[in-house]
Amino acid sequence: MAESGGRYCPLCGRAAGLMDRFCASCGYNLSVPPVREGRVETDQVRVPPPPSDSQRSGPGVWSRVKVLFGGCIVLAIFILIFLFVVVPFLSGLLGGSGQ
Numbered sequence: 001m002a003e004s005g006g007r008y009c010p011l012c013g014r015a016a017g018l019m020d021r022f023c024a025s026c027g028y029n030l031s032v033p034p035v036r037e038g039r040v041e042t043d044q045v046r047v048p049p050p051p052s053d054s055q056r057s058g059p060g061v062w063s064r065v066k067v068l069f070g071g072c073i074v075l076a077i078f079i080l081i082f083l084f085v086v087v088p089f090l091s092g093l094l095g096g097s098g099q
């Protein structure tokens with residue numbers, strides 16, 4: 001067995017360096033040693049077996065995309081609130097109230 005000293009992500013199986021703290025593919029925390037027990041947390045989550053083709057991209061990529069998407073939505077909501085609150089306030093200050 002040729003062990004080059006490299007580690008593998010227990011989540012997606014991607015090869016990771018010894019200095020890597022997180023998986024470059026799915027962002028799994030590699031500093032935590034993989035727990036080898038009979039029952040894994042995946043026993044609770046009923047995930048259908050992914051097709052071998054989409055396993056290359058990894059499910060972690062999609063979760064990261066979802067996080068990014070949700071963050072963008074939250075950011076957009078904050079920007080909208082900012083626009084609807086601050087802009088009328090500033091326009092009221094600059095334009096003067098009434099005549």
Ligand SMILES: [Zn+2]
Binds near residue numbers: 028060
């Ligand atoms: Zn990974």
